[in-house]
Amino acid sequence: MTNLSDGGTMEIAQKTLLAKTSRLPAFGPFDVLFALILAAGAAYALHAFGEYMDIYERAILVCTVPAAAAFGWYWKPMRVFLLACAAVALIAVGLYQGQLVRADEVFLLKYFVSSQTAIMWMSATVFLSTAAYWLGMLARSTFFERSGTVLAWIAAGAGFTGMLVRWYESYLIGTDVGHIPVSNLYEVFVLFTVLTTLMYLFYESRYATRRMGAFVMLVISAAVGFLLWYSFSRDAHEIQPLIPALQSYWMKIHVPANFIGYGAFAMSAMVGAAYLLASKGILTSRLPSLQVLDDVMYRAISIGFAFFTIATILGALWAAEAWGTYWQWDPKETWALIVWLNYATWLHMRLTKGLRGAVLAWWALIGLLVTTFAFLGVNMYLSGLHSYGSL
Structure with missing residues (x-):
């Protein structure tokens, strides 16, 4: 057993660190505005798509609002992240105009915001972020470390936006095909990439250090590597109808x-x-x-x-x-x-x-x-x- 405490100084430093990382942020007007935007978005979704949801799915949507609002209050950058992803996804939805074929016809969709393109941007920026973190750590370069952080945020945003757009695309194929994109290995590896990147960025901000990024982004890069292999070797990016075993609201949580x-x-x-x-x-x-x-x-x-x-x-x-x-x-x-x-x-x-x-x-x-x-x-x-x- 290893004891990390080396005298009173180490113990005091550790207690100070824990107190700093556990401190709750102040609640301000932007937090209220963020909560109102979330509530308005949920109300619109219920109005526009409520007929496709059962009572459990409506309950999940409603419960998501206070959960996201609380998390946005606790970690301020999440407010900007969620709103930016939602805005880009809505732009993509508008560009489709209800026709999936436009993914190959509209410039912005084809090269930036269709689900597959956004996920490819996610993959590229994950690799670039990993490289930047390693360069920053080995060269003691603040510029590269900050670049790693920026690229990690872009990767998470591209991946999350891609998932939102893929969700919409599945309904363009058919209402009986439409489903939340967490149903197969391709989709859950995108989910893993987004969630793990966000989790790392949270701890990076809480501990005010970018020096863990080189290691954490390695495992995320490995996941993206598998994602790309699986996509190109099995055409896994193609949206498929849910098998009966997965047609359940339980899958969404x-x-x-x-x-x-x-x-x-x-x-x-x-x-x-x-x-x-x-x-x-x-x-x-x-x-x-x-x-x-x-x-x-x-x-x-x-x-x-x-x-x-x-x-x-x-x-x-x-x-x-x-x-x-x-x-x-x-x-x-x-x-x-x-x-x-x-x-x-x-x-x-x-x-x-x-x-x-x-x-x-x-x-x-x-x-x-x-x-x-x-x-x-x-x-x-x-x-x-x-x-x-x-x-």
């Missing part, structure tokens, strides 16, 4: 909750890798302190564990409705339980046993391998009730 968990676990693993290098004297002067890395790793796993727990419960409720039982020891369910137990034990060892340092960093890094197998490996090598997600 179960999948995003799951991928907040996956993104948080991936981020914690990369922060753990940075911790291990810094603890060995490698890149020590170019990385945040061990205290910061340890705290970010802990907070990411805590958030991931909370959302993964919620997703598992939602999945059980969905299973009860679809298959008549909450749990069947399907390979996907079994490995989800393994992932849950892994991080539950991680948190238990830290919170009740006081474990710190390299052991937990290695644990977080290995945990990513377990999580990756639970998500991809099960689809590739095992079969069961979740086989509709296979490669």
